[in-house]
Amino acid sequence: MSTEAPKSGQRRRRRRKKSSGDRAAAAAVATVEILPGMIPDEDTLAEGIENLEAALKKKKQPERPVLATLQALKSKDLIEQAKALSIDGANTMPRAKLVFELMRAAAGSDRFAKVSGVLDIMPDGHGFLRTIAYSFLPSADDVHVSAAFIEELELRRGQEIEGWALAPAEDQQGWFSLLQVEQVNGAEAETAVELPVFENLVPLHPDRRIVLETQPDVLETRVVDLVAPMGFGQRALIVAPPRTGKTVLLQKMTAAICENHDDVDIMVMLIDERPEEVTDFRRNTPDRVEVVASTFDEDAKRHIQVAELVMETARRRVECGRHVVVLLDSITRLARGYNNAGAGSGKIGTGGVDSGALIRPKKFFGSARNTEDGGSLTIIGTALVETGSKADEVIFEEFKGTGNSELHLTRKLVEKRVWPAIDIPASGTRREELLLDPREMELVGKLRKVVSDLSVIEAMELLRSRLAKSNSNAEFLVGMGVG
Numbered sequence: 001m002s003t004e005a006p007k008s009g010q011r012r013r014r015r016r017k018k019s020s021g022d023r024a025a026a027a028a029v030a031t032v033e034i035l036p037g038m039i040p041d042e043d044t045l046a047e048g049i050e051n052l053e054a055a056l057k058k059k060k061q062p063e064r065p066v067l068a069t070l071q072a073l074k075s076k077d078l079i080e081q082a083k084a085l086s087i088d089g090a091n092t093m094p095r096a097k098l099v100f101e102l103m104r105a106a107a108g109s110d111r112f113a114k115v116s117g118v119l120d121i122m123p124d125g126h127g128f129l130r131t132i133a134y135s136f137l138p139s140a141d142d143v144h145v146s147a148a149f150i151e152e153l154e155l156r157r158g159q160e161i162e163g164w165a166l167a168p169a170e171d172q173q174g175w176f177s178l179l180q181v182e183q184v185n186g187a188e189a190e191t192a193v194e195l196p197v198f199e200n201l202v203p204l205h206p207d208r209r210i211v212l213e214t215q216p217d218v219l220e221t222r223v224v225d226l227v228a229p230m231g232f233g234q235r236a237l238i239v240a241p242p243r244t245g246k247t248v249l250l251q252k253m254t255a256a257i258c259e260n261h262d263d264v265d266i267m268v269m270l271i272d273e274r275p276e277e278v279t280d281f282r283r284n285t286p287d288r289v290e291v292v293a294s295t296f297d298e299d300a301k302r303h304i305q306v307a308e309l310v311m312e313t314a315r316r317r318v319e320c321g322r323h324v325v326v327l328l329d330s331i332t333r334l335a336r337g338y339n340n341a342g343a344g345s346g347k348i349g350t351g352g353v354d355s356g357a358l359i360r361p362k363k364f365f366g367s368a369r370n371t372e373d374g375g376s377l378t379i380i381g382t383a384l385v386e387t388g389s390k391a392d393e394v395i396f397e398e399f400k401g402t403g404n405s406e407l408h409l410t411r412k413l414v415e416k417r418v419w420p421a422i423d424i425p426a427s428g429t430r431r432e433e434l435l436l437d438p439r440e441m442e443l444v445g446k447l448r449k450v451v452s453d454l455s456v457i458e459a460m461e462l463l464r465s466r467l468a469k470s471n472s473n474a475e476f477l478v479g480m481g482v483g
Contacts, residue, residue: 067115067141067176070099071133078102096139103141103176104167111167115143115176118313120305121150121157129161129178135292136309137302144175153181154193158312160185185320198315202372206231206404209435210325210378212256216471219464220249220420221256225473226444226463228407228427231435232264232323233370234378236405237331239396241386244409244421247277250327251284253380257325258286265290265317265324269310271303272296272333303337304360311364318375326368328381335361335395353394365402386411405429412456424451424459443477 070078078098082090085105090098107113117129118136125147130136143165145155155161162183165176184192210230212221230236240246250268257266268285270278270293278293285291294306314324328334339357348354368379381403383396406427413421425448433441451459470476 067099067103067113067117067143070102071131071141094140096134096141099141100176104170107167111169112179113165113167113176114162115165115178116160116162117143118309119145119150119155119157119159119161120309121155125150127155127157128175130309132290132292132313135294136306140175142175143178145178149178153189155181155184156312156316158309158314158316159192160313160316163189185316187320195319196373198319198367201318201369201375203369204233204372205431205434206233206370206376206378207434208232208370208376210234210257211260212253213473214256214259217468218252218256219467220252222467222473223420223422223424223460223463224249224253224407226447227422227424228405228429229432229435230378230380230405230429231370232325232378233368233376234380234405234429235365235368235403236378236380236407236429237399237403238380238382238407238409239385240382240409241411242384244411244414245419246382246409247281247329249409249420250329250380250382251281254285254289254327258288261323263323265314265322266327267292267310267314267324268327268329269293269306270329271307272337273329300337300341303334304341307334307337307361307364311367314377315367318371318377321374323376323378325378325380328364328379330382330384331361331365331399332382332384332392332395334364335398336391339391350390350394353391358395358398362399362402365399404431410456413460416457418457418460418464420460422460423456424448424463425456440474440477443480447477447480 073081075095075098078095079090081102082093082098085102087093087098087101087105090101093101103113104111115129117131119127120130120136121127127145127147127150128138129143129145131139131141145161149155161178161181163181164179166179167176168174181189183189208231210232211225212230213225214221216222224230228236238246238249254266254268257264266289268281268289268291270281270291273293273295275295275297278291278295281293282291292306292310294303310326314326317324335353335358338360339352339354342354342357365379365381368377370376383399384392385396406429408423408426409421410423410426411421413419413423429435432444436444447463451462454462466480467473467476470479
């Protein structure tokens with residue numbers, strides 16, 4: 001696990017004043033209690049930086065433990081390594097603690113290790129590098145980042161940091177402490193401060209299409225491409241009653257984006273979800289998809305922490321000019337989490353929903369945009385309806401019309417065992433002419449006229465039968481135009 005030596009030295013930079021959004025995001029994070037001795041003092045950190053720079057100037061670099069490499073190993077492999085290093089209690093040790101002990105044991109006498117993670121900033125200014133593989137859950141193998149370090153380098157919450165850290169001494173409990181930043185979001189640390197702030201990026205209508213069509217027999221994504229085409233920067237809402245196939249649809253859309261777009265970062269956020277659904281989603285999507293989840297047995301503050309870090313991570317990537325797609329299941333449960341955590345104004349409205357509790361979920365959903373500077377953030381979120389909950393109705397009404405694409409699922413089709421259960425007349429995308437070829441736009445309009453005179457069931461059965469006889473949507477539309 002050898003690594004290349006980073007460039008030493010850090011340039012002191014001007015401090016960036018925190019925006020109100022930064023402060024609101026930090027307020028959603030629980031404060032971590034740091035006891036004396038858990039992190040090194042300033043003198044110890046300064047000495048560690050000097051020793052690190054001296055070690056990295058040597059011609060021959062020693063092998064260093066790499067945090068991301070250990071975190072990617074299976075538990076049985078971690079246990080085998082721990083036994084080889086004579087670490088006691090490896091079989092019963094929590095996974096994150098086991099990774100921490102392996103890192104410390106392998107760091108050597110100078111206690112240096114190569115680390116990486118997503119920066120989570122606490123309300124009092126200091127931070128930790130969290131791990132996407134752990135769904136940003138605070139853990140023993142997190143890396144502590146001092147408040148002075150964050151201010152000096154103008155680091156932002158959600159940035160992906162790579163650098164070098166100092167392990168705690170053998171007789172101390174605590175975290176690894178960041179000594180030097182090597183890269184920020186894959187670029188040199190020195191250039192990260194020049195990146196634009198997300199709020200300053202100019203939003204535009206989506207004008208580059210996300211192609212969801214893959215194999216001829218995957219009708220779900222072919223239908224979506226026809227009735228509610230998606231573009232980079234789309235703010236799409238999937239309106240779904242229970243048991244209408246929204247999870248399967250999300251999985252197939254995720255796989256389609258992976259197959260058709262290699263240049264896209266894909267994140268799936270599952271909020272207040274059943275644990276088995278989380279496992280199923282991870283196993284049925286490609287490895288490059290980052291699945292971040294909080295389950296129903298976790299408290300509302302945990303749901304908020306996951307959502308805030310996913311949003312900030314996605315925003316930081318867009319600031320770098322990257323295209324990010326976030327699939328969220330669901331906006332309804334996220335809004336419930338904010339409401340239950342008391343993150344509102346205290347004014348309780350219809351259904352027990354605090355009017356102020358929906359501000360942050362709206363900010364999350366509103367982050368989706370195509371930008372003038374090249375990057376884009378696409379959010380495809382589900383909204384639950386017909387659940388029997390008045391609160392869910394209120395939440396949906398608040399989000400209704402905020403998206404620029406809506407895909408409606410219906411129980412009428414499910415009762416007839418017709419899939420996908422998409423209500424064609426109710427679904428659509430605003431300004432779809434920016435995404436479709438003029439000829440395609442004309443043929444899709446003709447298709448809508450045909451199905452407008454049919455019931456929801458008849459329309460989907462007709463579309464399914466015609467799509468099954470063609471190898472692609474283009475072939476289907478051309479055949480329809482000729483007919």
